[in-house]
Amino acid sequence: MGSYIPATGEERQAMLQAIGLTSVEELFDVVPEAVRVKNLDLPEGLSEWEVSQTMASLAEKNRVFRSVFRGAGAYRHYIPSIVKTVTSKEEFLTAYTPYQAEISQGVLQSIFEYQTQMCELTGMEVSNASVYDGAVAAAEAIFMCQERKRTSVVVSGAADPQTLAVIKTYCESRDVPVTILPVDGCATDPAALQAVLAGDTAAVYVQSPNYFGVLEDMDAIVSAAHGAGAKVIMGVNPISLGLLKPPGEYGVDIAVGEGQPLGMPLSFGGPYLGFMTCKKAMMRKLPGRIVGQTTDAQGNRCFVLTLQAREQHIRREKASSNICSNEALCAMTASVYLAAMGPRGLRQVAETCASHAHYLAGELAKLGFSLRSGEKPFFHEFCTDCPMDPALLCAKLEERGILGGLPVDGGILWCCTELNTKADMDQLIAVIGEVLGK
Amino acid sequence: MGSYIPATGEERQAMLQAIGLTSVEELFDVVPEAVRVKNLDLPEGLSEWEVSQTMASLAEKNRVFRSVFRGAGAYRHYIPSIVKTVTSKEEFLTAYTPYQAEISQGVLQSIFEYQTQMCELTGMEVSNASVYDGAVAAAEAIFMCQERKRTSVVVSGAADPQTLAVIKTYCESRDVPVTILPVDGCATDPAALQAVLAGDTAAVYVQSPNYFGVLEDMDAIVSAAHGAGAKVIMGVNPISLGLLKPPGEYGVDIAVGEGQPLGMPLSFGGPYLGFMTCKKAMMRKLPGRIVGQTTDAQGNRCFVLTLQAREQHIRREKASSNICSNEALCAMTASVYLAAMGPRGLRQVAETCASHAHYLAGELAKLGFSLRSGEKPFFHEFCTDCPMDPALLCAKLEERGILGGLPVDGGILWCCTELNTKADMDQLIAVIGEVLGK
Amino acid sequence: MKLLFERSRPGRGNDLLPPCDVPVTQFDPSLLRGAPLRLPEIAEVDLGRHYTELAKQTHGVNDGFYPLGSCTMKYNPRVNEEAAAQPGFTQLHPLQPVETVQGALEVLATAERLLCEITGMDGMSFQPAAGAHGEYTGLLLIRKYHQSRGDAARTKILVPDAAHGTNPASATMAGFQVVSIPSNQAGGVDLDALRQAVGPDTAGLMLTNPNTVGLFDANILEITQIVHDAGGLCYYDGANLNAVMGQVRPGDMGFDCVHLNLHKTFSTPHGGGGPGSGPVGCKAMLEPFLPTPRVKEADGVYSLFTPEQTMGQVRSFYGNFLVVVKALSYLLTLGKEGIPAASAGAVLNANYLMKQLMDHYDMSYNTRCMHEFVMTLQGLAHDTGVTAMDVAKRLLDFGIHPPTMYFPLIVHEALMVEPTETESPETLDQAAQVFLDILAEAKADPESLHQAPRCCPVGRPDEVTAARSPILRYSFGE
Amino acid sequence: MKLLFERSRPGRGNDLLPPCDVPVTQFDPSLLRGAPLRLPEIAEVDLGRHYTELAKQTHGVNDGFYPLGSCTMKYNPRVNEEAAAQPGFTQLHPLQPVETVQGALEVLATAERLLCEITGMDGMSFQPAAGAHGEYTGLLLIRKYHQSRGDAARTKILVPDAAHGTNPASATMAGFQVVSIPSNQAGGVDLDALRQAVGPDTAGLMLTNPNTVGLFDANILEITQIVHDAGGLCYYDGANLNAVMGQVRPGDMGFDCVHLNLHKTFSTPHGGGGPGSGPVGCKAMLEPFLPTPRVKEADGVYSLFTPEQTMGQVRSFYGNFLVVVKALSYLLTLGKEGIPAASAGAVLNANYLMKQLMDHYDMSYNTRCMHEFVMTLQGLAHDTGVTAMDVAKRLLDFGIHPPTMYFPLIVHEALMVEPTETESPETLDQAAQVFLDILAEAKADPESLHQAPRCCPVGRPDEVTAARSPILRYSFGE
Structure with missing residues (x-):
């Protein structure tokens, strides 16, 4: 076993002596004898080689699919080699939250750069340094909109179910009433929204592209919500913003989303990255860490954690949120990804994702998989009916090394990214054709 | 395609203009028109993703064996995680040879540490900064021993065949006569050596443990060679020196070997590491880079490339060798490996290797694989007869995911390291038993 | 140090992807971005050097001594990073069929078993992504528990005045009112003040032991007894578990739930502010309320299930999975001794x-x-x-x-x-x-x-x- | 900066391996080490920090501008490192059966084909581990060639006075005498001096073009013609190939063999002084003398063979294979344009x-x-x-x-x-x-x-x- 303790037994004995003790047990004599651990039921410690073998065998018990047509909140994109190189640097990896600005300019500047990029990407004015994931970002955004007389929220039912689940949990704990809008043809109906808006509506949360890949009618939604005096929170896939109109251009108040597509591997669900950007007017309601630019005594530009008056270590029970650790290294990952891609690269990714999805939708239609969203525009996901049991179809695809779309309500939610090449799609179509006997 | 050229087309045009040109072609107008390349028959350049896919598919066309009983000059050992972490640091990876000491203290100090460790390991007084591999180290050592009246060498036939081949090539080019000693029961016969030693014998090269794993009778060999006025060069497996008597304690003049076992993966043969250590008296004949300690004007300890008067950039055709680039990063790898292992760790590796080999030899003997080396001591390799066609047996083992020993002269040369666990050996024995129908 | 944006030059970039291999979809212009996207345009060589410069202005625990109190900045072993970087973990979609992710589920189940043993708890969720997130989740457990018993009056959480600021902040987020308990002269909980504070409105107590002045509160059994006697539950803030793990277990001290900071006690790196992992463990009576999904094992096969009275989700999927992988690697290394x-x-x-x-x-x-x-x-x-x-x-x-x-x-x-x-x-x-x-x-x-x-x-x-x-x-x- | 040895403390160490799982073999004491082995004893945390300090005192090309003449310190792309780090390459034993290493042989064969096209050569060996090693190998080709023709009198290699020091040193190692050729006022080869120097004892000429003053010798076709007319061969020192690759080929300029520095021209990192790779290419008439083994392909299957009049080996196995992997990754990236x-x-x-x-x-x-x-x-x-x-x-x-x-x-x-x-x-x-x-x-x-x-x-x-x-x-x- 190893415990990463450099001191040898002799050295530890000498240290004990220096503090006037003779045994390690005495260090804990303040602990009531009745509850001292007598026998810890853990396996024996292992050497490094044994641990690495054990962990390798655990990894081998999982199946990695070469061809993946599943998204539904977690997306497989190409991760440039420079991204991993940067984020595996030990300085970045093993630093704590940058409380000591003088020796943390690297981390602080990278977050400042991230904040700028997220503002540019979403078309908003202010960004925080990240929250845990896209779902929590949506829930925290709802808390930001709470006012004394406006406490209820309206949430699109076409949002990601993970996000809906987290919103429900968070809102329930603070007694925030939540109305879920019905889904109509894979989209939110602005008329249904109009019908539920009320004088106490604090915010409307809509995701676009939504869970089914459809681009919502954001103009109508924003107009309705703002008309009723409610704030608008828009959930968005950051990759789509390489091409599509950003939340800021729709006039929303807060933009949130899951940053995983920006250079983070699928990783069975985490670490992921919740991003949050907002209008300047809401700046001091934004939860979490925020980095600001300032100068030192010599007038050098430098960066610090700022607006800490919002935070729990000063405000305690009156804080805007309880967030301390966020997803800083994931934010850096996103920042390196966006810098490596650049505006043209990100546009190319978005365009290729959408084009692949539209090609696949067309090919699937020929096999009888009809689009559930009708003529509505979609980005890189789409939901179809399925001429056979979706679970059975997916099982057949898995036999052929393909992770198919996600079975949803008797249909299938498909996803394409830039990594689903034409050849991969044609192979998928061929296999489905075989399975269907066509 | 990418060419890692930051400048854009517009910028390149502006640069051309700055030097008074209008087109890139003019940069090459000094090249005779007749031989300007018209059409380069290369594939189109690829994007990073395509390249990484292509390289991944090439890697997948190879088979990695989980259980490996083959050595014969390349050895699979456990590589501690800290080794890769250190040697993948970009500063070390992307630096040139440390000509500018002031910004290269990291590389220089690491080589100085490596030199010290190799001296300690081999029991010798001076080490160079590495040569290309163990085989070249042996050949270069032979050149070190050339004197005006002593030019011929005697080489053990029980040395690694790769080393023998390189020695032959090198010696032939400098017209150095080579006598190969016959192999007797997997070992060198000191009497045979005695018989060929002559007044013009410059050096004797013996490897121990030799190609067949046997520990040679070094005392007799050194005594015979020195008695005839010849130098002794000993090839050695560095792992064995965690336990066994080092070359220095046998009184040899030069120790050489393949450093790959010290933290370098098998890598289909390279990069590997040739190490060379010698007695102080031969210091100025040692080829290659050497780092020395000195001070700067402020008296700070620092390190520099030294003894450069031996080298080709000063001595040109009179240089002791032509080596410039060596295997510096591999030397650092070995140094980190040795530091991570420490004396007890290296001894444990050596002891476990030998113990595994002896256990396997015993089990194999029960199946009729008799040891060709008789009672001679061996380290972690041994050669046995084979009750069936060795190639056929190995093919059967490969079907079961085992890379067996190397077929050699109708027998098999087996190797065990610390990674061939008892369970792996018992599995091997069971499979062989099945194949033999026992 | 220049910013990325100050290094940008129009038209620079990298060749990372091939051109689109199918007809390019044309969206209605009203759906397209209006303002240009001002991301930096930088070639890889300059991008790499930028971050090398930033790294040189960053101090991590693997660079040097880092005695940052309450943050447990211990060495981050490399073998854990290697374990988590394996494609068999990084390339798993969270919605793959369970039979294709048995190794990943085994990671979660094994880490749960070992950490429950260390804390004296019966069940655990890895969904919380950080310590504060764990506190929030633990408080929701307490809330759900009282709700399930129809005990609607328990609206107050007691928090010592020496507590981490996240404790009161989390309590507020979870819908509780905070009651501050003064420390006694020895830095521990003032027992009299605690006795006076508890009552039928007490939902629970949040406590760090050893506390934030670095002292183990020797009255701990009495403290948890007072709270329990009043009908409240006891929450253990695991920030300081590194002082006592393997010596005394929160569960044995009378705590009903606990969060851990894997990025502190269990040596996963902090990443300059995350990703962390703040799993929440609890006694059996709180297990029905844990977040969904949980992992279970039967006959060597792992599957997911939803606890019957689950609080729902506090994050997507299964939390910061790769952080759990690193912590498991560390747990296997250290083991019993x-x-x-x-x-x-x-x-x-x-x-x-x-x-x-x-x-x-x-x-x-x-x-x-x-x-x-x-x-x-x-x-x-x-x-x-x-x-x-x-x-x-x-x-x-x-x-x-x-x-x-x-x-x-x-x-x-x-x-x-x-x-x-x-x-x-x-x-x-x-x-x-x-x-x-x-x-x-x-x-x-x-x-x-x-x-x-x-x-x-x-x-x-x-x-x-x-x-x-x-x-x-x-x-x-x- | 302390040395490793100065950080050592008796008894320190790391738990890297389990204890031996079979009876420990006892060697005769006469075979055992006498003096204690004074390797440093350091725990991983301190070892890691040691090298972090060393790294901070090291300047690599990925850290900043590195205009070191004749060394071609271009950016070392990361994707090449990833390619070479794959277990499918790093975990291959060099003596595995060829049918289990088809991908590795394809790497060698493909790199050979692309580099032969760039240099105008017909065959290539990757056995030389560095530039100087390549020079030596190339000179042995020349030596073998003349020997095979019974032309024993050709014992001299002509080397311009501006040449890299390795040229004359390699010639000596290969058993030749060196004749220095003066440069003309324009920095090129003095044609008259060359004409005077060549003769029946001329084995060959070693030349870098562009030369070491950074100029392309416009007389190159005349130079190689003079040497060929005298019965000598022409060796191209590829150190400066980055100036002309894709513009003009050594083979077309009249060179018979060439070495390349993959760690310069083809962007593989230099590692603070290696590992490099110095493959040697040659025209068809020299191919029979190349080092053994070589790779050949037939019907998509790769195998190894020994050239009939091979010089033997200049290094073990196939050279610095992983360096070739990195260079191939770079070649595929750049391609034709x-x-x-x-x-x-x-x-x-x-x-x-x-x-x-x-x-x-x-x-x-x-x-x-x-x-x-x-x-x-x-x-x-x-x-x-x-x-x-x-x-x-x-x-x-x-x-x-x-x-x-x-x-x-x-x-x-x-x-x-x-x-x-x-x-x-x-x-x-x-x-x-x-x-x-x-x-x-x-x-x-x-x-x-x-x-x-x-x-x-x-x-x-x-x-x-x-x-x-x-x-x-x-x-x-x-």
Whole structure:
């Protein structure tokens, strides 16, 4: 076993002596004898080689699919080699939250750069340094909109179910009433929204592209919500913003989303990255860490954690949120990804994702998989009916090394990214054709 | 395609203009028109993703064996995680040879540490900064021993065949006569050596443990060679020196070997590491880079490339060798490996290797694989007869995911390291038993 | 240091992807971005060098001593990083069929089993992504528990005044009112005050033990008994578990639920502020309320299930999975002997360092400490004008990350020092010498310490201006 | 900076391996080590920090500008490192059956095909592990060729006086006598001198083109013709291939064999002095003499064979295989358009930087250069006493790796500048400004430049003492 303790037994004995003790047990004599651990039921410690073998065998018990047509909140994109190189640097990896600005300019500047990029990407004015994931970002955004007389929220039912689940949990704990809008043809109906808006509506949360890949009618939604005096929170896939109109251009108040597509591997669900950007007017309601630019005594530009008056270590029970650790290294990952891609690269990714999805939708239609969203525009996901049991179809695809779309309500939610090449799609179509006997 | 050229087309045009040109072609107008390349028959350049896919598919066309009983000059050992972490640091990876000491203290100090460790390991007084591999180290050592009246060498036939081949090539080019000693029961016969030693014998090269794993009778060999006025060069497996008597304690003049076992993966043969250590008296004949300690004007300890008067950039055709680039990063790898292992760790590796080999030899003997080396001591390799066609047996083992020993002269040369666990050996024995129908 | 945006040149870029291999979809122009996207345009060589420069201006625990109190900045072993970087983990979609992710589920189930044993809990969820997120989740467990019993009056959470700021903040987020409990003279919970505070409105107590002054509250069994007797539950803030793991278990001390900081106690790296992982463990009576999904095993096959009265989700999927992979790798390394050895080493190192300083610096409590100790520089500040901040900033010049400053709030001019067990005696000796040298400097030339640090890339930033006139993004010269 | 040995403490260590799981073999005591093995004993945390410190005192090309003439320090792309780190390459035993290493053999065969096309050669061996090793191998090809024809009198290799020092050294190693050929006033080969030197004893000519003063020898076809007419062969030193790859091929210029430096021209990292890779290519008539084994392909199946008149081996196995993997990854990235674009970029960058300096610094030849140019600081040294060494050392203070100093030998006070194509215009502009600032400094305060560098971890080392009283290892206080 190893415990990463450099001191040898002799050295530890000498240290004990220096503090006037003779045994390690005495260090804990303040602990009531009745509850001292007598026998810890853990396996024996292992050497490094044994641990690495054990962990390798655990990894081998999982199946990695070469061809993946599943998204539904977690997306497989190409991760440039420079991204991993940067984020595996030990300085970045093993630093704590940058409380000591003088020796943390690297981390602080990278977050400042991230904040700028997220503002540019979403078309908003202010960004925080990240929250845990896209779902929590949506829930925290709802808390930001709470006012004394406006406490209820309206949430699109076409949002990601993970996000809906987290919103429900968070809102329930603070007694925030939540109305879920019905889904109509894979989209939110602005008329249904109009019908539920009320004088106490604090915010409307809509995701676009939504869970089914459809681009919502954001103009109508924003107009309705703002008309009723409610704030608008828009959930968005950051990759789509390489091409599509950003939340800021729709006039929303807060933009949130899951940053995983920006250079983070699928990783069975985490670490992921919740991003949050907002209008300047809401700046001091934004939860979490925020980095600001300032100068030192010599007038050098430098960066610090700022607006800490919002935070729990000063405000305690009156804080805007309880967030301390966020997803800083994931934010850096996103920042390196966006810098490596650049505006043209990100546009190319978005365009290729959408084009692949539209090609696949067309090919699937020929096999009888009809689009559930009708003529509505979609980005890189789409939901179809399925001429056979979706679970059975997916099982057949898995036999052929393909992770198919996600079975949803008797249909299938498909996803394409830039990594689903034409050849991969044609192979998928061929296999489905075989399975269907066509 | 990418060419890692930051400048854009517009910028390149502006640069051309700055030097008074209008087109890139003019940069090459000094090249005779007749031989300007018209059409380069290369594939189109690829994007990073395509390249990484292509390289991944090439890697997948190879088979990695989980259980490996083959050595014969390349050895699979456990590589501690800290080794890769250190040697993948970009500063070390992307630096040139440390000509500018002031910004290269990291590389220089690491080589100085490596030199010290190799001296300690081999029991010798001076080490160079590495040569290309163990085989070249042996050949270069032979050149070190050339004197005006002593030019011929005697080489053990029980040395690694790769080393023998390189020695032959090198010696032939400098017209150095080579006598190969016959192999007797997997070992060198000191009497045979005695018989060929002559007044013009410059050096004797013996490897121990030799190609067949046997520990040679070094005392007799050194005594015979020195008695005839010849130098002794000993090839050695560095792992064995965690336990066994080092070359220095046998009184040899030069120790050489393949450093790959010290933290370098098998890598289909390279990069590997040739190490060379010698007695102080031969210091100025040692080829290659050497780092020395000195001070700067402020008296700070620092390190520099030294003894450069031996080298080709000063001595040109009179240089002791032509080596410039060596295997510096591999030397650092070995140094980190040795530091991570420490004396007890290296001894444990050596002891476990030998113990595994002896256990396997015993089990194999029960199946009729008799040891060709008789009672001679061996380290972690041994050669046995084979009750069936060795190639056929190995093919059967490969079907079961085992890379067996190397077929050699109708027998098999087996190797065990610390990674061939008892369970792996018992599995091997069971499979062989099945194949033999026992 | 230039910003990415200041390195950008129009038209620069990298060839990362091939052109689109199908007809390009045309969206209605009304759906397209209007304003140009001002992402930086930088070639890989310059991008790489940019981050190399940033890295050189960043101090991580693998670079040097980092005795940041309450943060348990122990060495982050490399083997854990290798384990988590395997494609068999990184390339798994969270919605793959369970039969294709058995190894991943085994990771979660094994980590749960080992951590439950260490904490004395019965079940655990890895969904919380950080310590504060774990606190929130644990408080929701308490809320759900009382709700399930129809005990609607229990709306208050008791929090000692020395607690981490996240405790009251989390309680508020979870819909509770916070009642502050004063500390007694020994730095522990004032039992009388606690007895007076509990009642039918008590939902629970949040406690860190050892507490934030680095002391183990010897009254712990009495404390949890008082709360339980009043019908409340006891929540263990695991921030300081590194002091006692393998020595005493929160479950045995009377705690009903607990969160852990894998990025502290279990050596996963902190990443400059995350990703962390704040799993929540609980006793059996709280298990039905845990977040969904949970992992179970039967006959060697792992599957997911939803606890019957689940609170729902607090995050998507299964939390920061790769962080759990790293922690499991660490747990397997330490095992039965290594876990108590780590806490013993942490406590030994803290006491050893405190011993070397206590004749020169004032300790807030002059008793043996656990894994950290708190110094008060009130006397020094009074005598010389040199503050805890000044001393902390001077440490930077010696390559030492300062202790936590001005916390806990109940100690004036506090410096909270947590060396952890992974530091060698000579590192502690060197640090002690630096502390003593700085003290001498403070007495000889107090003015000079206000100028510290002197050898860092930048001096002390003007934080007031930063907060008053916030510049939170690059302005592109606008 | 402490040495590893100075950080060692008795009994420290790491738990890397389990105990031996079979009975421990006992060797005869006479076979065992006598003296204790004084390897350092260091825990992983301190070992990691040691190398972090060392890394901070090391400047690589991925850290900053590195215009080291003749060394082609171009950016080392990360994707190549990823390609070479795959277990499918790193975990292959060199003696696995060929059917289990088809991908590895395809790497070698593909790299051979692409590099033969670039050089105009017919066959290639990757066995040489570095440039000098390639030179040696190439010269053995020439030796074997003449031997096979019974042409025993050809014992001399012609080498221009401006050649890299490895050329004559390699020729000696290969058993030849060296004949030095003077350069003409334009820095090229003196044709008359060459004509006089060739004869029936001429084995061959070694030539770098562009040569070491950065100029392309326009007489190249005449030069190779003279040698061929005399019965000699022509060897191309590929050190400077980055200037012309994709523009003109050594094979078409009349060269019979060539070595390449994959760690220069083909962007594989240099590792602080290796591992490199110096493959040797040759025309068909030399192929029978190439080292063994070689790779061949038939019907998509790769196998190994021994050339009928092989020189044998110059290294074990197949050379530095992983370096070839990295180079192949680079070759696939650049391809048909990228290869000539790289050389054009290299030449453009060199001329652009030279242009900015030539009004202020004396160039050794005032014509357009290829991928590098040579300045002579003789005038400056004469006027101010500031030498090429002083200027080089001052560059260190600005984070720029100095140019190659005092080479080629035919230029006095030489600084040889090779920016490579991977540097941006602004990096070149900044470097030019630094060169001009240093020049101004040299004129205003020459004395100060003798003290440079001033901002590095150490000052100029005392090299004389290092060589006179060599300390080549740590002495353990003995």
